[in-house]
Amino acid sequence: AQSVTQLDSQVPVFEEAPVELRCNYSSSVSVYLFWYVQYPNQGLQLLLKYLSGSTLVKGINGFEAEFNKSQTSFHLRKPSVHISDTAEYFCAHGGATNKLIFGTGTLLAVQP
Amino acid sequence: DTGVSQDPRHKITKRGQNVTFRCDPISEHNRLYWYRQTLGQGPEFLTYFQNEAQLEKSRLLSDRFSAERPKGSFSTLEIQRTEQGDSAMYLCASSLEPYGTGAPGTQYFGPGTRLLVL
Numbered sequence: 001a002q003s004v005t006q007l008d009s010q011v012p013v014f015e016e017a018p019v020e021l022r023c024n025y026s027s028s029v030s031v032y033l034f035w036y037v038q039y040p041n042q043g044l045q046l047l048l049k050y051l052s053g054s055t056l057v058k059g060i061n062g063f064e065a066e067f068n069k070s071q072t073s074f075h076l077r078k079p080s081v082h083i084s085d086t087a088e089y090f091c092a093h094g095g096a097t098n099k100l101i102f103g104t105g106t107l108l109a110v111q112p
Numbered sequence: 113d114t115g116v117s118q119d120p121r122h123k124i125t126k127r128g129q130n131v132t133f134r135c136d137p138i139s140e141h142n143r144l145y146w147y148r149q150t151l152g153q154g155p156e157f158l159t160y161f162q163n164e165a166q167l168e169k170s171r172l173l174s175d176r177f178s179a180e181r182p183k184g185s186f187s188t189l190e191i192q193r194t195e196q197g198d199s200a201m202y203l204c205a206s207s208l209e210p211y212g213t214g215a216p217g218t219q220y221f222g223p224g225t226r227l228l229v230l
Contacts, residue, residue, distance in 0.1 A: 043221035044205075046219075046220070049218060098143070098217075099157045
C-alpha cells in the first residue's frame with residue numbers, strides 16, 4: 001500500500017532563515033507528488049506538484065521541491081521564510097486512482 | 113471560478129443524531145473527493161466520484177456513512193447515528209481529470225466542515 005512519511009512533526013525556524021521539510025514516499029508504478037499548506041481552520045492549498053519531467057519543481061510563495069527517485073523523497077525547501085509561512089504542511093502521494101495519500105504533516109513555526 | 117464550497121462550516125450534534133454535509137465543487141470539475149481529517153493527522157481518503165458514479169470507497173467509510181452526487185455536480189455526505197469518534201474535519205475536493213493523459217488533475221480543496229459529536 002502507498003504511504004507517505006513526514007518525519008518531522010514540527011520545524012521551528014527563525015524568520016529569513018532557510019528551511020527544508022522532509023517527505024518520503026513508498027515506491028509505486030505511478031508517482032505523483034504534492035505539497036499542500038493548511039492555515040488554521042482552513043482547507044488545503046496546493047503549493048506545488050510533481051507529475052513528470054524536471055525533478056526540481058517550483059511552487060507558490062517561493063517554495064520549491066526536488067523529486068529524488070532513488071531516495072524516494074520529495075523534500076520541500078524555501079531559502080528565506082517569513083512569519084506568514086507559519087502553517088501545517090502536508091506531503092501527498094497520488095497513484096493510479098488519483099486519490100491522495102497524505103503524510104501526518106509538519107508544523108512550520110517561524111519565529112521572529 | 114469561485115472555488116470549492118462546503119456547508120455548513122461547523123456542526124455540533126449529539127451522539128446518535130444524523131448529519132448531512134454538502135459540497136459544491138468547482139464548476140465543470142468531473143471528479144469529487146471526500147476526506148476526513150482528525151486533529152494532528154493528515155487528511156484520509158473516504159470516497160470519490162467520477163461525475164455521478166461513486167468509484168471507490170475507503171474501509172473508513174462504515175455503513176453509517178453514505179455519499180451521493182446525484183447530478184454530477186454537488187455532493188452530500190451523510191452520517192447516520194453519529195458517534196463521538198466521528199468528530200473530525202470533513203474536507204471536499206474537486207478536480208478536472210484530463211482524459212487519456214494518465215496524469216491526475218489537481219485537487220482543489222474546500223474549507224471543510226468541522227463536526228463535533230457530543
